[in-house]
Amino acid sequence: MTTQRNSQAASTAPTIPAAGITRDRDQFLRELVRELAIVLEDTVGLEEAEGFISTVGNRIGRMMDADYRRAMQEDELAIEQVARVLVDLKARIEGGFEIERITPMAIFLHNTRCPFGAYVEGRHSLCMMTSSVFGRIAAANLGYARVVLEETIAAGDGGCRVVVHLKEGEGGREYYS
Numbered sequence: 043m044t045t046q047r048n049s050q051a052a053s054t055a056p057t058i059p060a061a062g063i064t065r066d067r068d069q070f071l072r073e074l075v076r077e078l079a080i081v082l083e084d085t086v087g088l089e090e091a092e093g094f095i096s097t098v099g100n101r102i103g104r105m106m107d108a109d110y111r112r113a114m115q116e117d118e119l120a121i122e123q124v125a126r127v128l129v130d131l132k133a134r135i136e137g138g139f140e141i142e143r144i145t146p147m148a149i150f151l152h153n154t155r156c157p158f159g160a161y162v163e164g165r166h167s168l169c170m171m172t173s174s175v176f177g178r179i180a181a182a183n184l185g186y187a188r189v190v191l192e193e194t195i196a197a198g199d200g201g202c203r204v205v206v207h208l209k210e211g212e213g214g215r216e217y218y219s
Contacts, residue, residue, distance in 0.1 A: 076161040079168050091167040096215070099174025106131055107179045119183040121208070125149045128176050128206070132157065139204075147209055149180070153195070153202035162196045169194050170215075172204060177217030180206050190214035 065073075082091035110127045111119065119127060125141050128151065132139040138155030156162045162169075173189040180187035188207040191214070193199035207214065 072158055072161045075158065075168065076165055079165045083165070083167055088167060092170045095167050095170040096174040099171045100178050100217075102171070103175040103178025104182070106175060107182050110179075119179075121146075121149065121184060124180050124183050124206075125151075127179060131175070131179075132172075139202075142203075147207065149206040149208075151176075151202075151204045151206070153204065154200075156195045156202070163198070164196065166194070166196045169196050169202075172202070173215050174217070176204065176206055177215060180208070181217035181219050183219075184208055185219050186210065187217045188214045189217070 079091060079095065082094055086094075106127075110131075111117065114123065116123070121144060125144050128149070129139045129141060132153070135157040136155065137153060137157045139151050139153045142150035142152050144150070158165075158168055169191055173191060177187045177189040180189075186208060188209075188211060190205045190207065191202065192205060193201060193203040195202055205214075210216070
């Protein structure tokens with residue numbers, strides 16, 4: 043009897059208009075991540091929120107590094123390969139990173155499109171995903187990385203400028219192999 047009642051209720055329920063409802067899985071997940079960042083920042087503060095998100099980024103960075111090494115059939119990636127991997131992984135999640143230049147001391151990257159879209163605006167803690175994923179992959183392959191986020195879309199800049207330093211120095215977050 044319950045099944046019959048449920049099917050009758052479904053057939054008599056008003057039709058929900060599709061116009062104006064644009065939320066899909068991608069938008070839902072971006073909203074979810076943004077709201078988690080807001081709750082963390084409001085509850086424990088920006089610095090602690092960055093720490094939590096950085097921890098998640100480190101875990102994801104390890105997984106991505108293993109995936110790329112396996113796909114490229116390499117035990118360790120060279121600096122040029124690391125730079126290309128960083129750009130490729132962001133492109134796969136709809137980021138717009140490009141290599142500015144590579145030196146023996148650093149990888150310089152520029153980004154015009156954040157994978158979080160407009161949901162990153164004002165949420166500086168979400169930038170720790172980029173820092174920790176990039177840092178983890180670079181350090182795992184090159185021994186050390188210090189990631190400096192010189193410009194970010196989250197801070198209202200027109201794009202992101204990220205420098206992955208390969209020698210110890212001041213500023214940014216450090217990552218070790």
